[in-house]
Amino acid sequence: xxxxxxxxxxxxxVRDFTNSGVPVGSKALAKQLPIHVSSATIRNxxxxxxxxxxxxxxxxxxxxxxxxxxxxxxxxxxxKPDPLRPNDLNMIQSxxxxxxxxxxxxxxxxxxxxxxxxxxxxxxxxxxxxDSRLSGFRLVPLGHRQIMAILVTDSGDVENQTFDVTEAVxxxxxxxxxxxxxxxxxxxxxxxxxxxxxxxIPAKITHYLQSxxxxxxxxxxxxxxxxxxxxxxxxxxxxxxxxxxxxxxxLKALYSLIDKTDDIADVLGQPxxxxxxxxxxxxxxxxxxxxxxxxxxxDVNQHGRGMIAILGPTRMPYSRMIGLLGAFREELAKxxxxxxxxxxx
Amino acid sequence: xxxxxxxxxxxxxVRDFTNSGVPVGSKALAKQLPIHVSSATIRNxxxxxxxxxxxxxxxxxxxxxxxxxxxxxxxxxxxKPDPLRPNDLNMIQSxxxxxxxxxxxxxxxxxxxxxxxxxxxxxxxxxxxxDSRLSGFRLVPLGHRQIMAILVTDSGDVENQTFDVTEAVxxxxxxxxxxxxxxxxxxxxxxxxxxxxxxxIPAKITHYLQSxxxxxxxxxxxxxxxxxxxxxxxxxxxxxxxxxxxxxxxLKALYSLIDKTDDIADVLGQPxxxxxxxxxxxxxxxxxxxxxxxxxxxDVNQHGRGMIAILGPTRMPYSRMIGLLGAFREELAKxxxxxxxxxxx
DNA sequence: ATTTAGCAATCTCTTTCGTTAAGTGCTAAT
DNA sequence: ATTAGCACTTAACGAAAGAGATTGCTAAAT
Numbered sequence: 249x250x251x252x253x254x255x256x257x258x259x260x261x262v263r264d265f266t267n268s269g270v271p272v273g274s275k276a277l278a279k280q281l282p283i284h285v286s287s288a289t290i291r292n293x294x295x296x297x298x299x300x301x302x303x304x305x306x307x308x309x310x311x312x313x314x315x316x317x318x319x320x321x322x323x324x325x326x327x328k329p330d331p332l333r334p335n336d337l338n339m340i341q342s343x344x345x346x347x348x349x350x351x352x353x354x355x356x357x358x359x360x361x362x363x364x365x366x367x368x369x370x371x372x373x374x375x376x377x378x379d380s381r382l383s384g385f386r387l388v389p390l391g392h393r394q395i396m397a398i399l400v401t402d403s404g405d406v407e408n409q410t411f412d413v414t415e416a417v418x419x420x421x422x423x424x425x426x427x428x429x430x431x432x433x434x435x436x437x438x439x440x441x442x443x444x445x446x447x448x449i450p451a452k453i454t455h456y457l458q459s460x461x462x463x464x465x466x467x468x469x470x471x472x473x474x475x476x477x478x479x480x481x482x483x484x485x486x487x488x489x490x491x492x493x494x495x496x497x498x499l500k501a502l503y504s505l506i507d508k509t510d511d512i513a514d515v516l517g518q519p520x521x522x523x524x525x526x527x528x529x530x531x532x533x534x535x536x537x538x539x540x541x542x543x544x545x546x547d548v549n550q551h552g553r554g555m556i557a558i559l560g561p562t563r564m565p566y567s568r569m570i571g572l573l574g575a576f577r578e579e580l581a582k583x584x585x586x587x588x589x590x591x592x593x
Numbered sequence: 594x595x596x597x598x599x600x601x602x603x604x605x606x607v608r609d610f611t612n613s614g615v616p617v618g619s620k621a622l623a624k625q626l627p628i629h630v631s632s633a634t635i636r637n638x639x640x641x642x643x644x645x646x647x648x649x650x651x652x653x654x655x656x657x658x659x660x661x662x663x664x665x666x667x668x669x670x671x672x673k674p675d676p677l678r679p680n681d682l683n684m685i686q687s688x689x690x691x692x693x694x695x696x697x698x699x700x701x702x703x704x705x706x707x708x709x710x711x712x713x714x715x716x717x718x719x720x721x722x723x724d725s726r727l728s729g730f731r732l733v734p735l736g737h738r739q740i741m742a743i744l745v746t747d748s749g750d751v752e753n754q755t756f757d758v759t760e761a762v763x764x765x766x767x768x769x770x771x772x773x774x775x776x777x778x779x780x781x782x783x784x785x786x787x788x789x790x791x792x793x794i795p796a797k798i799t800h801y802l803q804s805x806x807x808x809x810x811x812x813x814x815x816x817x818x819x820x821x822x823x824x825x826x827x828x829x830x831x832x833x834x835x836x837x838x839x840x841x842x843x844l845k846a847l848y849s850l851i852d853k854t855d856d857i858a859d860v861l862g863q864p865x866x867x868x869x870x871x872x873x874x875x876x877x878x879x880x881x882x883x884x885x886x887x888x889x890x891x892d893v894n895q896h897g898r899g900m901i902a903i904l905g906p907t908r909m910p911y912s913r914m915i916g917l918l919g920a921f922r923e924e925l926a927k928x929x930x931x932x933x934x935x936x937x938x
Numbered sequence: 939a940t941t942t943a944g945c946a947a948t949c950t951c952t953t954t955c956g957t958t959a960a961g962t963g964c965t966a967a968t
Numbered sequence: 969a970t971t972a973g974c975a976c977t978t979a980a981c982g983a984a985a986g987a988g989a990t991t992g993c994t995a996a997a998t
Contacts, residue, residue, distance in 0.1 A: 273990050286942050309990050349756040384736055390745045391729055400735045410751045411694040414935055428953040447745055462694065485848055488841045496833045590759055618961050654961050654977040865974050
């Protein structure tokens, strides 16, 4: 258990260091703290905090910087979300103010806004019902032996893909296949569909197609694509700002990570409640060792729950970022409710 | 006009410098050149070459490196394409060997292969007929007031987009609109379609839709998207390898450039004949000052002409890269002809 | 029992200086 | 036309020195 004074010091160390990037010494603290004590006293307290593993030195005679545990204590017990700057609120509202024809545009736009506001990298995930189900399937002949397969889920996701077929396929054949899919598979969850696709369907589909493998592949592709949670990313390039002395390799690892949908979904993990902060090596992924991730959920009533997140250096102004995410998710939820109000029956 | 010996020296300077990255001195050259002259003689010749602006020093007593003009002379007069390494040929053939369902997969895969072979960034553009024309248009109702618009061009490009509609729209209305578009616009070039979209169509379409603006916007979007030449990019991250001492700003400029389809299309420019090299500031774009671009066209008979390109540091092994691109475009053309043979009538 | 002043010790950062190695240009001899 | 020889220039490296910041510790003060 920390004393009041120790908390005060830890808070000041975090605040100073996240602002300046320079280790903070006892003298600077003594000068700025509201209580009147000498630097020697601060030094004693700092030694205690170091003993507890909350702060550390970069070399034997340097000032202190927060350790991962120190940041953790700070965000768990000491941080107070900054109120949103009026400018930022304006920026959010005007960027979300326009007319959108698709949810995805709002969500993708949100990633851009967030990355601009923070100058970090932002992720957004649209509100999603748990276990979305297949609600419709189409095959549209495009001429030239091209066909487009379209898949719709009950959460409104649309996934599509065109492919070329070698053999001539008639409209009746296509309709038969579509009917088969819609009869057998609509209403099931996507994993269940994927399951049946390998068991029941192949036998049945041979009634209509001579060589169904191509079709099954395509359908499987589109299906797995639809089953993946889809993230939008804003401000990719901002990661360049924090690369330590051009450490190209770790930068490449980082970019590979955020570009692989599966991997980054893993990192963001299950929607935690509210706002959650993950710091440095608290994340198991090695590429994120020197970064922190702040995630926040947002609720759109019966339309499900989505997520927004920002990824920046461990040394980031947490109070500002937490305040920002908190405010942003409310604006976003509002906007989405508004959107649904227009388009729902 | 350069003497034989001067050419020999220039060639050696380029070869050495692109290999080692270190300025080349007279002594090293004297040792490696096939003719037997002293370093002092080489120095005299080098002074002459410098006078001509083909090579330059990095500081007053350094060895020489090629200037942009020197590289230019080299690729125009001295370079001899390296024959393809057997390994590379294997790699190309096995990567292109599989079965593909879409041309775009072949082209996109090609970008990846090229970037792997070169460890630079690669661009590929699919074979395209000049002035492709609108060949089909569909509106597919997806339920939930979602509609997908699909546009097909006579070169086989498919572009699509879903959108949500506020008012209820009946199947008959959609069919009427589709019929209108297909009657009035199919067969025209895309710019012509875009033109008519703003003049003739709005008046006619109000027969079928109360508020056609949303639809017109979407159609316009899809159209402009289809009219853009679409590039595939491979090995984006390879650009990180050459960033001078973490010059974040120019790196950002570079990435913004290659991610904007319009801009990069501008840079690649009109398909030149054969294989073309653009060096450093020969390209007007400032972000490319320290890079070189090698482009090559490939022909797929009546199916049009496409382009492949690689972007790497000015100091790149041109002979190897030119040989590589030359071989690759032949393999790619072969593969595409093969592909069309299966899918054409 | 705390707190503080004082101080030696430690470490980084920057500057300076000398050394080495590579390379050039020029001159005079071949 | 070529070459040997040499003075000169510069980058790169490392050692040395000094400035500045900060710590831990000790002993005195509160």
